[in-house]
Amino acid sequence: MDEPAPRLAVWKFASCDGCQLTLxxxxxxxxxxxxxxxxxxxxxxxxxxxxxxxxxxxxxxxxTTPEDLERIRHVRRVSRRLVTIGACATAGGVQALRDFAGxxxxxxxxxxxxxxxxxxxxxxxxxxxVPVDFELRGCPIDRxxxxxxxxxxxxxxxxxxxxxxxxxxxxxxxxxCVMVAHGTPCxxxxxxxxxxxxxxxxxxxxxxCFGPMESPNAAGLNHWLRGLGxxxxxxxxxxxxxxxxxxxxxxxxxxxxxxx
Amino acid sequence: xxxxxxxxGGLTRVEGEGGLxxxxxxxxxxxxxxxxxxPPRFFEALLRGRGHTEPPDITARICGICPVAYQMxxxxxxxxxxxxEVTGPLRDLRLLLYYGEWIESHALHIYLLHAPDFLGYxxxxxxxxxxxxxxxxxxxxxxxxxxxxxxxxxxPIHPVNVRVGGFYRVPARAELAPVAERLxxxxxxxxxxxxxxxxxxxxxxxHDYRFLALSxxxxxxxxxxxxxxxxxxxxxRGTPEGFAVEDWxxxxxxxxxxxxxxxxxxxxxxxxxxxxALARYALNAARLSPLAREAAAAAGLGxxxxxxxxxxxxxxxxxxxxxxxxxxxxxxxxxxDRPSVPVEPRPGVGHGASEAPRGTLYHxxxxxEDGLVAEADIVPPTxxxxxxxxxxxxxxxxxxxxxxxxxPEAELAALCExxxxxxxxxxxxxxxxxxxxLDRG
Numbered sequence: 001m002d003e004p005a006p007r008l009a010v011w012k013f014a015s016c017d018g019c020q021l022t023l024x025x026x027x028x029x030x031x032x033x034x035x036x037x038x039x040x041x042x043x044x045x046x047x048x049x050x051x052x053x054x055x056x057x058x059x060x061x062x063x064t065t066p067e068d069l070e071r072i073r074h075v076r077r078v079s080r081r082l083v084t085i086g087a088c089a090t091a092g093g094v095q096a097l098r099d100f101a102g103x104x105x106x107x108x109x110x111x112x113x114x115x116x117x118x119x120x121x122x123x124x125x126x127x128x129x130v131p132v133d134f135e136l137r138g139c140p141i142d143r144x145x146x147x148x149x150x151x152x153x154x155x156x157x158x159x160x161x162x163x164x165x166x167x168x169x170x171x172x173x174x175x176x177c178v179m180v181a182h183g184t185p186c187x188x189x190x191x192x193x194x195x196x197x198x199x200x201x202x203x204x205x206x207x208x209c210f211g212p213m214e215s216p217n218a219a220g221l222n223h224w225l226r227g228l229g230x231x232x233x234x235x236x237x238x239x240x241x242x243x244x245x246x247x248x249x250x251x252x253x254x255x256x257x258x259x260x
Numbered sequence: 261x262x263x264x265x266x267x268x269g270g271l272t273r274v275e276g277e278g279g280l281x282x283x284x285x286x287x288x289x290x291x292x293x294x295x296x297x298x299p300p301r302f303f304e305a306l307l308r309g310r311g312h313t314e315p316p317d318i319t320a321r322i323c324g325i326c327p328v329a330y331q332m333x334x335x336x337x338x339x340x341x342x343x344x345e346v347t348g349p350l351r352d353l354r355l356l357l358y359y360g361e362w363i364e365s366h367a368l369h370i371y372l373l374h375a376p377d378f379l380g381y382x383x384x385x386x387x388x389x390x391x392x393x394x395x396x397x398x399x400x401x402x403x404x405x406x407x408x409x410x411x412x413x414x415x416p417i418h419p420v421n422v423r424v425g426g427f428y429r430v431p432a433r434a435e436l437a438p439v440a441e442r443l444x445x446x447x448x449x450x451x452x453x454x455x456x457x458x459x460x461x462x463x464x465x466x467h468d469y470r471f472l473a474l475s476x477x478x479x480x481x482x483x484x485x486x487x488x489x490x491x492x493x494x495x496x497r498g499t500p501e502g503f504a505v506e507d508w509x510x511x512x513x514x515x516x517x518x519x520x521x522x523x524x525x526x527x528x529x530x531x532x533x534x535x536x537a538l539a540r541y542a543l544n545a546a547r548l549s550p551l552a553r554e555a556a557a558a559a560g561l562g563x564x565x566x567x568x569x570x571x572x573x574x575x576x577x578x579x580x581x582x583x584x585x586x587x588x589x590x591x592x593x594x595x596x597d598r599p600s601v602p603v604e605p606r607p608g609v610g611h612g613a614s615e616a617p618r619g620t621l622y623h624x625x626x627x628x629e630d631g632l633v634a635e636a637d638i639v640p641p642t643x644x645x646x647x648x649x650x651x652x653x654x655x656x657x658x659x660x661x662x663x664x665x666x667x668p669e670a671e672l673a674a675l676c677e678x679x680x681x682x683x684x685x686x687x688x689x690x691x692x693x694x695x696x697x698l699d700r701g
Binding site: 018021022034047048068109202204209 | 299300301302303304305306308310311314317318321322323324325327368372373376382383384385386388392395396399400402403406414415416417418420421423427428429516523599677
């Protein structure tokens with residue numbers, strides 16, 4: 001008799017749904033993936049959520065509420081492998097900008113009665129609360145990398161995802177360097193590859209949506225970016241967007257401020 | 261006294277998280293709350309202090325399903341604040357990008373989220389086990405939309421090529437040729453989709469709606485226009501009136517309700533108006549492409565559709581229109597001589613609205629002397645529809661909760677989920693879904 005198919009669960013916390021949508025955007029592969037895995041829990045796609053345990057959990061979104069703090073512990077308990085997908089789940093997401101402002105002020109800007117809103121002071125990645133088996137980067141994640149993570153899981157191996165910078169992808173693609181040739185500020189040198197160097201291919205600088213690479217020299221890049229005319233507030237803002245709370249980008253913004 | 265509570269927990273096949281609680285006493289609904297418990301992400305607050313070029317990329321992150329809508333409304337609001345306007349071939353490229361989003365979003369909703377309701381399946385994937393051909397057609401359609409977005413925007417989710425003033429790089433004609441080829445097949449698939457969904461078994465329900473949608477003299481409005489409203493009377497007719505997008509704050513106000521992280525919008529003081537496919541169709545059907553109009557007539561839609569379950573047919577017609585119009589633009593495409601127009605920041609306020617696949621999406625920004633965002637206001641479609649969706653649910657549930665009737669809760673929950681999915685709510689935008697609770701006492 002055939003082995004039962006591994007059971008997949010897709011979970012959502014504070015996020016835009018874009019990373020789980022990436023699974024549905026695998027139009028050519030979706031039905032083959034569904035044939036290899038039992039999609040046991042995926043609220044966005046199915047009205048028949050099945051009970052755990054699950055062999056593979058894909059988790060999207062950051063932890064921002066007291067309930068979600070409890071829920072992620074449950075997800076970990078019912079999951080054999082837990083993979084976070086996207087900037088929110090791996091780094092807190094754009095909503096982590098509250099960490100720099102104070103959530104009370106944020107809530108009072110948006111809501112007349114902030115007291116009705118239960119929310120945490122900070123937006124934190126999944127790994128801050130439970131052990132994570134693998135983190136897939138990107139805002140949003142890349143479709144091909146998601147398929148690599150699922151294939152690797154099915155084959156029982158570690159996913160092969162590069163830790164080098166966007167610059168390597170840019171060279172491989174044969175792009176002219178937007179910074180050297182056009183003086184366009186670019187975070188490519190400090191940002192992890194994975195998107196295929198999309199922004200430079202569209203004549204704009206990388207804005208860091210895959211987060212920091214393995215060993216970024218942000219201080220060195222800051223020197224260059226200043227030379228291209230970026231002001232301190234602009235430097236701070238470029239690091240404080242989608243991966244603001246990651247250590248290298250946090251330090252890069254602080255370095256920019258101290259340099260002032 | 262009998263007391264009933266209907267509860268839906270973890271609403272499925274929608275974008276985002278939400279739930280529904282219904283209280284009934286002696287056969288009468290005493291309370292109904294569509295609860296959106298999506299954790300708030302405070303975009304309007306985190307936009308403060310950002311540069312005038314930043315909202316298109318940042319607000320795209322509000323929604324992975326309709327990022328283009330966020331980018332377009334944001335760009336237009338900022339351009340308006342700065343006195344800039346994007347016209348001609350650059351505007352056509354924006355339309356093309358937006359048609360891509362309409363095609364992929366509507367195809368996703370029809371095939372993977374909504375159609376399974378009419379055919380008795382839990383998901384598009386379960387449907388594929390029996391009717392792989394149908395789901396493959398839907399996925400091909402969705403892929404055509406995504407490819408159109410990718411060729412112009414770089415990637416389907418959070419496109420990178422959109423900027424205030426236009427684009428960073430405009431595609432060469434040769435890059436667009438393969439997409440045009442795929443869109444011709446997609447248009448046939450879209451026509452087949454209209455014929456397929458028009459044959460579903462629809463509940464016999466009609467509501468009187470107050471519709472709101474953008475309206476444009478020459479186009480089935482998507483990218484821009486005036487805000488038109490229409491109250492459908494019993495015979496399904498009404499009078500379109502309108503106001504300029506910059507007068508939005510005078511007409512549309514938002515209020516917070518304790519049971520939801522999404523705000524409730526009111527139109528001229530009244531709650532419960534409807535945006536989205538039904539509203540657009542009622543106000544603008546005459547400006548659909550001839551092929552889309554024919555498809556609508558063949559599907560039996562009439563000038564106004566007041567049956568929310570048939571919104572799936574209207575969406576299918578809108579895919580035909582989007583494919584048709586995208587092809588028309590592609591056939592006449594010549595590369596614009598520059599990728600963007602200059603937009604110099606200046607202090608002031610700008611308003612922008614466009615038609616996200618789920619309905620009108622409004623943005624307002626106030627820029628300060630340094631060209632930074634001093635205030636941001638974003639009114640997403642689901643926040644506007646929330647009160648009207650609650651009203652739809654009351655109308656559906658009231659006769660079923662009458663004294664003497666005791667339908668199983670699972671049946672009621674399934675019906676409510678279907679009724680909510682009619683409106684394709686994007687709950688991530690509004691503040692996910694459905695936790696159904698019926699309190700019968």
